[in-house]
Amino acid sequence: MKANKLIGRDKEQVELQKAIDSDRAELIAVYGRRRIGKTFLVRQYFRDEFDFYFTGIYEATKRETLGRFSQELNRNSSVYYPPVEDWFEAFEQLRQYLSTIKKEKVVVFLDELPWMDTPRSRFIKAFDYFWNSWASAQDNIKLIVCGSATTWMTKELIGAKGGLHNRVTRHINVKAFTLYETEQYLKSIGVVWNRQQILESYMIMGGTPYYLSMIDKSMSLNQNIDQLFFGQNAQLRSEYDFLFKSLFKNSMIYRRVVEILATKSRGMTRGELMKELGQTDGGALTEVLSNLKSCDFLRSYAAFGKRERDVMYQLTDMYTLFYLQFVKSYNGQDLHKWSNLADTPVRHAWSGYAFEQVCLHHIEQIKKSLGILGVRGDVCSWLLPQKGQIDLIIDRNDQVINLCEMKYSSTEYEITAKYEEVLQRRRELFRQETRTKKALHLTMVTTYGIVKNAHSGNVQSEVTMEGLFER
DSSP states (O other), rough: OOTTTOOHHHHHHHHHHHHHHHHSSEEEEEOOSSSHHHHHHHHHHTTOOEEEEOOOOOOHHHHHHHHHHHHHHHHHSSSOOOOOOOHHHHHHHHHHHHHHHOSSSSEEESSSSSGOOOOOOHHHHHHHHHHHHHHHGGGTTEEEEEOOOOHHHIIIIISSSSTTTTTTTTEEEEEOHHEEEEEEEHHHTOOOOOOOHHHEEEEEHHTTTTHHOOOOTOOOOOHHHIIIISSSTOTTHHHHHHHHHHHHHTTTHHHHHHHHHTTTTEEEEEHHHHHHOOOOOOOHHHHHHHHHHHHHHHHOOOOOOOOGOOEEEOOOHHHHHHHHIIIOOOOSSTTTHHHHTTTHHHHHHHHHHHHHHHHHHHHHHHHTTTTTTTTTTEEEEEEEEETEEEEEEEEESEEEEEEEEEEOOOSOOOOHHHHHHHHHHHHHHHHHHOOOOOOEEEEHHHHHOBBBBBOTTEEEEEEEEEHHHHH
């Protein structure tokens, strides 16, 4: 059943096949942020061979959605199903239709499920009744539900407290492509770039398949970014507003949190965010942060040796970081803005920070390149105000701590005498403040490695861009 057009998604495909092969009814929830390729995964895997397929409509009314639902039923059935007034009737019609299908496996795909749950529609109650009263008892039913509104999927379905509690038999969280998968995808659409160009495209758009699909193979990377973000009718300039509106009902508070975090590269604590927002309701902010994290906009991390209440929240979504720094305030005058920023201080500064974020998206690849993938340990950061910061620490159970420094460069990175002093000072400061007895290994993560010179001897291990492209 596996389709040839799919790039990566190996674990997801295995999970889908397990659901099909099982001898029980399956309710499979496929979720992840918008544009990540959830629908493409399901439709390609099943080659669009569904016994019933329906997708929700963005900002449609209940009447409009139910009308389309009846039309899809009638398109599939020889029996006429009249328009209905509510979801209980709609799911009853679906039950009647599916009961007529005499197949070993009956596959139903309901896409953009959150968009069907319009205000006062009682959609969840009807869906709950359909599954619990009939579908869950049909061993041949394989019901796949999908949604971009990750918060709705996790709260109303996967983490439901009512009748749907623990009813989802499998949940598949579709993530962004890795660098390896991004390279494979770009090759599949005829884009011929070297790995540094692919890396830089990732630093701008992340591993979001929909964004990558917009790349014009006849143009350079800079030309593509000019066209997609700064040209006339640039497709990815208007994406930002729609992205938040389609994911969150109260999108303004989510945007405010994201845009505040974008100003603090190290991240912020929940208390710092509350103060910046002028809020006193900590519970509301906790939910916002949890939802943003589940949609892969940010990461939370505990600094080395800190308590859980001191957890930091850091914006890590590559597209959002790029948009807020370069596109949000764009005035439309320079249609070649990105090309014209080449070799400027602002672009160099952005490259360094964006590369650090890419590395944080590829920690497993870093560990594999270091030969410690099988070693247990914690990943964290360390921050000592006014004295130093290490963004990636791998605290291993084999009595070693990797203190990782991430540096982006178009050539081999050269450690100067001054930077060698910085590295040594940070290491000794870390040892003093944490009082660790473990061996401290300075680890450089760079694009092309480091120049072997009189100042590189204190570096115990290296990871290059090639390691980040590991599968």
